Every structure is written in structure tokens, then in C-alpha cells.
Amino acid sequence: MTKMRVNPNRMELLKLKRRGDVAKRGHKLLKDKFDELLKEFIARISANRKLRAEVEGRLIGAYGLLAVARAEAGKANLTQALLSGAPAEMLEASERRVMSVRVPEFVLGTLSEPGGYSLATMPAVLDGALDALAEVVPMMIELAEREKAIELLAAEIERTRRRVNALEYVLMPSIAETIKDIQMKLDEAERGNLTRLMKVKDIIAAQEAAGER
Amino acid sequence: MARIAIVGDSTSVAGFRPLGFAVFPVERAEDARELWSELAGGEYGVVFVTEQVYSAVEDLVGEVLDRPVPALTIIPGAGSSGGVGGAKINRAIERALGTSMLIREEDE
Numbered sequence: 001m002t003k004m005r006v007n008p009n010r011m012e013l014l015k016l017k018r019r020g021d022v023a024k025r026g027h028k029l030l031k032d033k034f035d036e037l038l039k040e041f042i043a044r045i046s047a048n049r050k051l052r053a054e055v056e057g058r059l060i061g062a063y064g065l066l067a068v069a070r071a072e073a074g075k076a077n078l079t080q081a082l083l084s085g086a087p088a089e090m091l092e093a094s095e096r097r098v099m100s101v102r103v104p105e106f107v108l109g110t111l112s113e114p115g116g117y118s119l120a121t122m123p124a125v126l127d128g129a130l131d132a133l134a135e136v137v138p139m140m141i142e143l144a145e146r147e148k149a150i151e152l153l154a155a156e157i158e159r160t161r162r163r164v165n166a167l168e169y170v171l172m173p174s175i176a177e178t179i180k181d182i183q184m185k186l187d188e189a190e191r192g193n194l195t196r197l198m199k200v201k202d203i204i205a206a207q208e209a210a211g212e213r
Numbered sequence: 214m215a216r217i218a219i220v221g222d223s224t225s226v227a228g229f230r231p232l233g234f235a236v237f238p239v240e241r242a243e244d245a246r247e248l249w250s251e252l253a254g255g256e257y258g259v260v261f262v263t264e265q266v267y268s269a270v271e272d273l274v275g276e277v278l279d280r281p282v283p284a285l286t287i288i289p290g291a292g293s294s295g296g297v298g299g300a301k302i303n304r305a306i307e308r309a310l311g312t313s314m315l316i317r318e319e320d321e
Contacts, residue, residue, distance in 0.1 A: 041309055048302065055288070056295040063291040066228050082227045087235035089214035093258035095281050104281040106258060109214070112233035133228050140288065141217070144259040147302055148284035154309035155279055 004178045008185035016182070020175040027167040034160045037099050041153045048146045055143050058136040065129035072123035081126065084116030091141070101156045103149040108141045215258030215282070220245050220266050225290040234261075242269035249273050257283045263290030264297040 006012045070078045092107035114130040216235045219226045223238035230236045235257065239245050242265040249270055252260050260283045262270070267287045274285055287298035 038310075045302075045306060049299070052299055052302070056298070059288055060295065062228065063225065066224075067291065070224075079223070079227060082230050085231040085233060087216050088233035089216055090233050091215045091217050091258040093215045093282055102281045104258070104284055106284075112231065114231035116231065129228060130231060134232055137229075137232060140261065140286070141259060144261070144284040144286040147286055147298075148281065150302060151278060151305045152281065154305040157309040 002174055002177075003181055004174060006178060006182070008182040010186065013179065013182045013186070016175055016179050020172065020179065023167055023172050023175060027164065027172065030160055030164045030167065033099065034157065034164055037101075037153060037157045037160060040098055041150070041157060044146060044150050044153070048143070048150060051139065051143050051146065055136060055139050058132065058139070062129055062132035062136060065125055065132055069123050069126040069129050072125065073121065077121060078126070081117035081122050085112050085114070088112055098149065098153065099156070101149075101152050103152055104145060106141050106145045108138055111137060216256060217259045217261070218252055218257040218283075219261040219288075220248060220252065221261075221263030221288075221290050222265065224292075225263050239266065242266045245270050246273065253277050253283065255282065259284045259286060261286050261288050263288060264293045264295070265290055267297060267301075 004016075006016070066078075073081070088109075090109040090111065092109065094105045094107075095102045096105045097103075111134055114127075114134065117126070217233075218235045218237060219229050220237040220239060222240075222242075226234075226236050226238055237245070237248055237252075239248070242263075245262070245266045246269060253273075253276060262285065264287055267274075277283055277285055287301055289295035289298075
């Protein structure tokens, strides 16, 4: 691990030790967050898979009915019949926080009642097709909400994992190594001091002994 | 209140107009690229796209990926087999966990 370039003195040692403590606390917190995010995530995945399979199945069924209607009424007639209806503001979108991730929450208002086409010229199967579509719409909205939440959680999990790993494998080892390095340098200086003192003491003692003689 | 948008070939999306969706029929999937800035503008809470359209706009969707709305959701179009939406979620799972093995095993 790379050492940091700091002056090997007591001041830096203290600072680094404090930083190391903070890093350790942050690492623990992030790790807890990561675990909790993962729990949320896994719980959502399997439920979502079933929902998506059902939505896709039902949509394809409804398309089939529409195709039958198109065949019976003719493409132009059907297109004209389906022109009725205007875009409506029927979705209540709000946000919720899951582990500090903002996920959307959708509440579907009432769908417009399909109609406005001539019942005389349109085949009955069109009603069935539109009913089938109207039935699947709430599920589609729920699917949209859940899949968005899964994607947002996935992004957050990735970010958190990067942070945890950066702390665990880069910052914390580097701090530990630098602390060790400073400690050794300080110890070395301490030993150097001690031997010097001993040497000086010996010299003084020798001089005193020479003076007494 | 927000609207719901749906983009795809007219065969797939026409049926949603009577239900109150904002319908964007496109002849060719590439035409959806021009609609994208409007769709992502925030007026729409949910944007449904068919699989063909999604593959055409895939490189543009990055900007909405990290925002809560709009929620971009892939639905099968008429005449497509489905599975692209599931694959998108699988990619998200792989991004989060580093593997999608774990989940597949649970399914079996």
C-alpha cells in the first residue's frame, strides 16, 4: 500500500490516528448501509420478475385481441376509432425515501373510459381488447414504479460498494501503514537520542574519572 | 399530476389512446430519438417504450437513469417476443451485485 507523504512527527501521528478512527467508523456505517440496501434490493427482485412476466403475457394477449379487431374492422377504421380520447393527467407521482435513495411512487387515477367510437361499425372484440388493456395498465404502472426503484437501488448499491471498498482497501491500509512508518521513525529517533545520551554520560563520567585522578 | 407516455409503433400503442395515455406513434424506431427530450422533460411520470424503440434510444436514456421520474419501462410491442425489459433489469442486478447468478438460482 502506498504510504502518505507526511512529516514523521507526533503531530501528524495524532492527526492520522484520528483520521483512521473516522475512516473505521465511516466504513462500518457504510457497510451497514450496504447490507441493508442489499436486503431491500433482493426482496424486490423476485417479486418484480413475476410481475413483469404477467404484464408481458397480458399485453401480448391484448395485442392479439386488437389484431383481431383490426382484421374485422379494417386498419383505417380501427385507427380512426382509436383516435378518440386525449392525454389526461391521471398519474400522481411522488417520491419516497428508501435508505436515502429517492424512489418514485405512482398512484394511478381513474383511466378514461374508452368509447367514442361507433358500436355499429366496430367489432365487439375491440371492447374486449380495450378492457384487457385497461386491466393491465395498473400493473404496468406498478411495474414501472418497481423497476425504477430497482434501478435506483442498484446504482446506489454500486456507489456504496465502491466507497466501502475504497475505504477498506485503499484509505485504511494506507493510513495504517503511514502510522506504522511514523511510529518506527519516532522510535528510531528515540533510540538515537538514548544512545547519544548514554554516550555523553560515558564521556562525562570518563572526564570526571580523569579529573579525580 | 403527471401524464403517462407511450412510444412505439402505431399497432402496439394505438390501443392506449382511448385510456388517456399520451401516445407517440413512431413509424421507425429511430424517430423516437427526436421525441426523447420532450419525454425526459419531466412532464411525464412514466414513459413506456416498446422493445424496438428502446433499442433505438438506448444510448440516450442514461440521463434519466438516476432520476426518480420519469420511470422508463420497456413493454413488448406487438410482434416482439418480450424479454428486453427483463434483460434491462438483469443488467441493473448485475451492476449492483456483480453477478446475476444468485438470483437465477433462486428462481429455479
